Amino acid sequence: QYLRIDRWLVFGGSWGSTLALAYAQTHPSRVSELVLRGIFTLRKSELDWFYExxxxxxxPDAWEGFLAPVPVEERNMLIQAYSRLLNNPDPAIHGPAAVAWSVWEAPTITLLPTPNVVSTFSDPRYALAFARIENHYFVNRGFFDDGQLIRDAHLIADIPGVIIQGRYDICTPAVTAWDLHRVWPEAQFVMVPDAGHAFDEPGILSALIDATDRFAEI
Known part of the structure; x- marks a missing residue:
């Protein structure tokens, strides 16, 4: 409204796909097209897969580092345990917990190891902001009903869309993208056979560019 844009293409990957779906389902008349990548809807099953x-x-090697800050007796509910650690006012507690949370994700987002990504996620200031924001939303399941974004996909049936998913995505496994595709068959579904999660995996990046170029011509 501020920019006086009536309708716009909404583009989002991973957490961005969550926000894009939530926005489009709430304001479908404002969305001209949707381009989504690495679908994440904050269902309990999705969070359990990656964090529990x-x-x-x-x-398994990276998982040991993720477990390290958490007392053994709290390891049956890791997202909640991390909430306590990350919100502890003592930097000696929340600092290592933030780095462990952040570094756990780093090696999982690309098909092949990417050292510069691990380095970025290891930065203490980055890690603290990243971990606290993610964990806050995950503890609260994004403030959605479980399965809400899949359940309400009928609300975007008339919006042209593309779902782009890496076959070997560990962070947001392909099952979620497939579940969305099944309830939103009007959208084009692109499974990239040699990619993980990150937007700049070669096959994913090409598919994203193809989708945006195509919609730019409409």
Whole structure:
């Protein structure tokens, strides 16, 4: 409204796909197209996969670092345990917890190791902001009903869209993108066979550019 834009293409990946879906379902008349990548809807099953034991089967070495700050007796509810640690006023407690939370995600977002990503996620200031924001929303399940963004996909049925998903995405596994595709069949579904989660994986980046170029011509 401030910019006097009546309708616009909404583009989002990962957490951005969450926000894009929530916005489009709330204001469908304002969205001309949707371009989504690495679909994440904050369902309990999605959070459990990545933060309660699931992804650890693929990255057991990184998982040990994620567990390290958490007392053994609290490891049955890790998101809640991290909430306590990250909000502890003592930097000696919240600092290492933030880095452990952030660094756990870093190696999982690309198909092949990317040292510069791990380095960025290891920065204490970055990690504290990143971990506290993520954990706050995850503890509260994004303030959505469980499954809400999939359930309400009928609200965006008339919006042209593209769903782009890396086959080997560990952070946001392909099942969520597929679940969205099943209830929103009008959208184009692109499974990139040789990619993980990150937007700049070659196949994903190409698909994103193709989608935005196509919509730019409409």
């Amino acid at each position: 034991g699931g992804a650890q089967a693929v990255f």
